[in-house]
Amino acid sequence: MSMRRGDGRIAFAYLAPALLVLVGLMGYPIYQLVLISLFDYGQEQVSGGAPLTFLGLGNYTTLLADARFWAVLGQTVAFAAVCVVGTLLVGTALAVLASRVRTWARMTLFLAALGAWATPAVAGSTIWLFLFDANFGFVNEVLGTTGFSWTYDKWVAFGLVAAQVIWCSFPFVMVTLYAGIKAIPGEVLEAAALDGASTAKTATSVMLPLLRPLLIVVTIQSIIWDFKVFTQIYIMTSGGGIAGRNLVLNVYAYQQAFAASEYGLGASIGVVTTVLLLVVTAAYLRALRRSGEAL
Amino acid sequence: MNGTVNRRVSRGIAEGVTVVIAAVVAFPLYWMVLTALKPAAEVISADPRPWTLAPTLDSFVRALTVQSFGRYLLNSIVVAVAVVLLSLLISFLAATALTRFEFRSRTTLLIMLLVVQMVPVEALTIPLFFVMQSVRDVAPVFGLNHLGSLVLVHLAFSLPFAIWMLRGFVAAVPVELEEAATLDGASRFRFLWQVLFPLVAPGLVATSVLSFIHAWNDFLFAKTFIISAAENQTLPLALQVFVKPDQNDWGAIMAGSTLMTIPVLVFFILVQRRLVAGLAGAVKS
Numbered sequence: 001m002s003m004r005r006g007d008g009r010i011a012f013a014y015l016a017p018a019l020l021v022l023v024g025l026m027g028y029p030i031y032q033l034v035l036i037s038l039f040d041y042g043q044e045q046v047s048g049g050a051p052l053t054f055l056g057l058g059n060y061t062t063l064l065a066d067a068r069f070w071a072v073l074g075q076t077v078a079f080a081a082v083c084v085v086g087t088l089l090v091g092t093a094l095a096v097l098a099s100r101v102r103t104w105a106r107m108t109l110f111l112a113a114l115g116a117w118a119t120p121a122v123a124g125s126t127i128w129l130f131l132f133d134a135n136f137g138f139v140n141e142v143l144g145t146t147g148f149s150w151t152y153d154k155w156v157a158f159g160l161v162a163a164q165v166i167w168c169s170f171p172f173v174m175v176t177l178y179a180g181i182k183a184i185p186g187e188v189l190e191a192a193a194l195d196g197a198s199t200a201k202t203a204t205s206v207m208l209p210l211l212r213p214l215l216i217v218v219t220i221q222s223i224i225w226d227f228k229v230f231t232q233i234y235i236m237t238s239g240g241g242i243a244g245r246n247l248v249l250n251v252y253a254y255q256q257a258f259a260a261s262e263y264g265l266g267a268s269i270g271v272v273t274t275v276l277l278l279v280v281t282a283a284y285l286r287a288l289r290r291s292g293e294a295l
Numbered sequence: 296m297n298g299t300v301n302r303r304v305s306r307g308i309a310e311g312v313t314v315v316i317a318a319v320v321a322f323p324l325y326w327m328v329l330t331a332l333k334p335a336a337e338v339i340s341a342d343p344r345p346w347t348l349a350p351t352l353d354s355f356v357r358a359l360t361v362q363s364f365g366r367y368l369l370n371s372i373v374v375a376v377a378v379v380l381l382s383l384l385i386s387f388l389a390a391t392a393l394t395r396f397e398f399r400s401r402t403t404l405l406i407m408l409l410v411v412q413m414v415p416v417e418a419l420t421i422p423l424f425f426v427m428q429s430v431r432d433v434a435p436v437f438g439l440n441h442l443g444s445l446v447l448v449h450l451a452f453s454l455p456f457a458i459w460m461l462r463g464f465v466a467a468v469p470v471e472l473e474e475a476a477t478l479d480g481a482s483r484f485r486f487l488w489q490v491l492f493p494l495v496a497p498g499l500v501a502t503s504v505l506s507f508i509h510a511w512n513d514f515l516f517a518k519t520f521i522i523s524a525a526e527n528q529t530l531p532l533a534l535q536v537f538v539k540p541d542q543n544d545w546g547a548i549m550a551g552s553t554l555m556t557i558p559v560l561v562f563f564i565l566v567q568r569r570l571v572a573g574l575a576g577a578v579k580s
Contacts, residue, residue, distance in 0.1 A: 025423070033421060108314055112316075115320070120559060122512065126548055
């Protein structure tokens, strides 16, 4: 596009509102988050009852020496991995299925999926809790396991939350990949069929490469979302499970800050989570660049 | 001949599987509405049935009257609508600047937009809590305990993705169109609002849906910011009022969940074609 005089100024004017909001409500808080993580910042410091003590990396060394933190980190990664893999498998399989059935069947599936997608996390978590309720839940009734608690055992509880997360996040993957499959020109698939390629061969050597950029996008998006799950864990395990055994990093940070009034320590957990996700972003950008896509 | 029959059979099986999966996916929602309509005794029956012969609106009445759900519903609507309108306007302008103009810091800004999406917003509750505390002293409406604070944070959190997504749609509008409009004597301003804005409508719809859901579904910030002003709570928090250790009023909880889910569901179904078109558009770009 040709440059016109005053372009820079106009571009800045268009960007100004967005920049104002983003700097004020994301940039500044990120700076504050890092700052707070360097101090011993508790209830007494907030109310002005005690002077602020600069700890440097003190909160971080406390964290790294804390077995609890490592356990939470490990289960956060495992939980997110299960959610991501589950979401992608279900979403991809259903996108392929949707592309092979007539409109009425596809619309039925999409409508159901839109329902799951649209359900607010709070409502969704509550519904699932009730479905799996020990005494009044329908699932126990069907399985004949009345009285069995799905939220007591640590891994069963994690599994239940993961199932709920997959339920409400596979539709995004499904709808996006379905759109991608539909965007593949019919001639390409016909040519493959004429060349005698089997369905499986067409899927792996024609469709997969064409869908690769999209798959990268939905994978990264899923990783980001599932690593940051908060509401489902908070509600379904009542704030992180019995004795906090179902904590993930995000909930752990929140509990340290707002329940234990250890704002400094909570902020340092937040910083660690952010850094971990930034590493993923870097991988994303590299993958995009390698697949030849310009920014 | 045989091939056609085979194809029909396999398509029939695929369609059967599709319907069964759709039923499983939709089941939790069916159960929610069903429970909301069941009489109280059936809800806590040890032998739950997947139907009811005596549907009643008692649970809805309880949800709306006992805990003034109506008020919270209104609060949620105010916040979500404000976020959608502001984010539409701001992200459209920003996306235009980032696609239609060349300037030095453009790539840096684009990378920043991606990076800020990775920031776990939950971690930012801590500094934002203190930010909102200070805002309260300057402009109370936008500070702690007021709906304005929720509008501000959700606006900030929905902008990066909205701008990122709209970029593709703005870029898809041919530059020649702008040149033609300029030749016809249209000002930049008129081109922006009368030509470009309608053309990127599918993208705007898609991003609006996401911004709306962001704001409507939020539990964390409502919980953190609205601490002592019960009248300014939003639905997700109000729902938790019914959750009590060992004696949950499941009927009212499910009625409240239904009330909270329906607006999003209707909104989604209304725009679903455009949403799919929007995502496909984002794909093609």
